[in-house]
Amino acid sequence: MYTKEQIRFSCLGKTLILNFPWEENNSVFDFVLNFKNILFIYYKDQIEDITITFDSINLYFKNEYDHQKLRTEISKLLEDSKFNALIDYKKWKLPVCLDDSSNADLNLFFKGNKSKVKEYLDRFLSLEFRLVFYGFLPGFPYLSGLPDEMSIPRKVTPNNQTFKGSVSVGGSQVGIYPQNCPGGWNVIGNCPVPLFDIKKEIPTFIQAGDYIQFFQISKEEWIEVTDAITKGIDHPMLKRIKND
Amino acid sequence: MIEVLDSGFYTSIQDEGRKGYRHLGVPVSGAMDQKAFELGRLLLGRKNEISTMECTLIGPRLRFHEPCNIVLTGANMEVKLNQKLVSNNTILNVRAADELSLKRVEKGLRTYIHINKSLITEKVLGSTSFYFPLTKSSVIEKGDHLFWLKSESTLRNFNSKIKWDDSYIEYKELSVYKGPEFKILTKEQAEQLFKMPLKISNQNRMGCRLKSSLEIKPDLMLSQSIRPGTVQLTPSGTLLISGFDGQVSGGYPRILQLTDEALNVLAQKIEGTEVFFKLSNTHL
Structure with a gap:
């Protein structure tokens, strides 16, 4: 997919960064995920973490390293590796409440034009997103897949309080707030299902590379599901989440 | 057991x-100051059975209900153990009923404050931080x-005072x-960046801010990975330096990265x- 000439190497102290020319394109992202796995296995004992973003792979080395030697090694790994495009990424369906109380920012952006808001949300529900990485806060997913014409600039002054579960748009990125916190993204709805649960051995059930589509629920359903989750009981809607 | 009589500003x-x-x-x-943290571990000598409290600006007041050994490192606060400096x-x-x-x-x-005991606190994702x-x-x-946790703890070099260079606490250079x-x-x-004095504001565990006169065009950059000590420059000229939280x-834009040593220096700047x-x- 990429040649070694296309990788831009840089570093932040003991973090080695590989940047790739980004394209909103699934096969490009599959390549990044693939190559990340290859690097993880190869450098396992030498790193404390490996992360990806939209256009980068980041290796957090435990100790100082020889930059030149690594560049050569990684370039060779890139040339020698076989890339497997057939990794089985999962598909998820997430409930989202889109009523007026959940999408004030969108109303503001469209200056109260209800039909434009509806048009935007209808199209939003038809899209398939992809979880690229977790960042910003524990369990905050960055999703790709929003068409350019649907991007909404980040707010100049962040909200004092963006609520847990807020499905929001920041530029052409989509994210879901894992907790209440100040936020500069435009809230368009609320997902009652927490994506990050610290009590679980693997706190996230959706992994980088997985696909996500949203389905609309009413405010009443949102309250019901939130209540069920808080009490730790099952709800029929939770069965709809996984869609393989 | 330790009873917290006063929590201090941020402990x-x-x-x-x-x-x-x-x-x-x-x-x-x-x-935040890895050097002071490591020194405590070195002095108490039993890495796995030491708990550390990080005290910021104003320290806590603690009552120890059981005997133990402690050591203080990092910034200088006026510290008294039962009214004695x-x-x-x-x-x-430290003896039972002592107040620090x-x-x-x-x-x-x-x-x-390093204590040669394993405090029983919440462990999340492998850490009690x-x-x-x-x-x-x-x-x-x-x-x-x-x-x-109850444990037999004997110290090899009891009461030894290690010679230690704490001058980094007052360094002005990062x-x-x-x-x-x-x-x-x-x-x-770029020249200006290494000449101007930069005043620290909003210093906390998330990071701190330095105001500069550098202005750059806003850029719709894709989010990138950062780490403690990464210096980002906002369009209005604020330099954001990430902390450990x-x-x-x-x-x-990530224009600079602090060295590990500089992170310790910065952690001690009010x-x-x-x-x-x-x-x-x-070179790295």
């Missing part, structure tokens, strides 16, 4: 940190009772490497202090 428990979870968006946490970098013998009180900082910002909302609280609170987006600065801006990704950047001559 948290910190260990080696939560490494290996950045891919879930979880910051590393751990001590004690000093840093010395192993102290730390006052406002005199030199530096963060003091570490406080970080809300992963842990229930971000600080210890007045009235808290901190219990510890040694840095160039960051991935350093090139966005013009030649003049800072976000794992950021959206502003708000309002002026610092300078100096390009490191060691």
